Amino acid sequence: MQQPATLEDVAKAAGVHRTTVSLSLRNHPRIPEPTRVRVKAIADRLGYRINPLVSALMQSRRSGKPVKHAALAYVTNYPTRYGWRPEHHDRPDFFPGAVERARDFGYKLEHFWLGEPGMTPRRFCDMLSARGINGLIIGRLPPGQHSLELDWDRFSAVALGMTLRSPILHHITENHFDTVWQAMDRCRERGYKRPGFLFSDVNDSPRVGHRWLGAYLTQQTQFPARDRLPVCPGNPTNEEDFRTWFLRHEPDALLVNNPSLLMRWLSDLNRNVPRDVGVVALEHRRELECTGIYYDPAKIGGLAVEMLVGLMHRNETGVPSVQHEILLTGEWRENCMLPPRTA
Known part of the structure; x- marks a missing residue:
């Protein structure tokens, strides 16, 4: 799999210092506008994307202020806003476990509903980007739905379960x-x-x-x-x-x-x-x-967060060319419904 372009790659291609590339991509006024435009064009051509985690860390160092809790998005697309919650069906609820594990990494996991009135895929993606949200956990889709259209190249994304079939993302599911x-x-x-x-x-x-x-x-x-x-x-x-x-x-x-x-x-x-x-x-x-x-739904939700944070640290966005699947093995539980059979 081809490695993503780095800041150093852009600097070499543009014939400038790494600092010049960094400042150009942040539209810093110290860099002349023609240089900024040229560097951005080269970065786009090479497929370079700013790592949001590194960017937040550097901003914290420059300002002297600690990084606030970054947000991750838990995306659902049921006909109603909370149709994915257990009170509306009897499927497992992965959200609480994902929230707890995200907190361990310093993130806040927020729910976003694709079915908001007037919402479009482009508007949805723009809204998340404007809030600096770069990581998505795709919740289980409702029965009969197996695809989502989003600008995946802008995000690191992990799916829960196997309901999402187009595109095929990295996902966590039961064995x-x-x-x-x-x-x-x-x-x-x-x-x-x-x-x-x-x-x-x-x-x-x-x-x-x-x-x-x-x-x-x-x-x-x-x-x-x-x-x-x-x-x-x-x-x-x-x-x-x-x-x-x-x-x-x-x-x-x-x-x-x-x-x-x-x-x-x-x-x-x-x-x-x-x-x-x-x-x-x-x-x-x-x-x-x-x-x-x-299957403990909290463990599945937590595994999704762990996989997503790893993708974000590596700045891996978009639909993967080779999707990874993590399978959680379940635990046998008794309730007197399969006793040993007598002759």
Whole structure:
């Protein structure tokens, strides 16, 4: 990957001292205007960008005043300003953990809503730049939305989860493949012979479902052929299709993304959990404590801040040519929904 241009590169190309470049880029009156214009043009041609962290530090040294808390932006685009908050849905909330970790680095993390009345991508970017905000954390997008149009070259940016697919940024997400891998291992260890898989609710990121299914189908090869069940039809399925599939294949354990819906469907079939069938939740839902893999949203939010601060220190902006993905492995939690199976 090509290294970004440095202040020294601009100075060599312009045939001037580093100090002249620095003052020119800050429009200092000590430098003649023709020189400032020429240096800026060379900096643009070389792709040089001022590192906001270094700039703030130098300003602090010149003025003798400590650097105030720099701000980072937590960007959301739900239909309503706070539609991303847990009281409006049951997805994890990464914001509090990100706020705390940002504070550790001396930053203030502020929420910005792309859906403000009259807001446009250009106006949004100009507003952030005017406030000296150079780092963005992109929150999970609402169901059905997978792209954002911003002037990415102006910012260092990290995405949370896998809902943003265009552009593909560096991002932090749960280790979804390992989620199902762990679940299938537990089923087999505890004597379950016919674990099944279903999407009982909408999966807001199809690539998450692909990873779940990849682990499930691979793990099925560890079971005898007669006990390998087809995935329940539908993404998401409905109660009628689930009933038909369940009665035909009689799974003894179920891996599911929304256990609350599943519990109602099993009750209608006069099936008891865990007496008749075990249940593993692939996503922990607030309204139901269940057996499954738990991911601490505070850790995910904190990891996003750590990655973003690293990008800003290295002055890496724009859409990366090679995106990095950090996967957080989850923790198995019990709640008596997958007890050891008796013969």
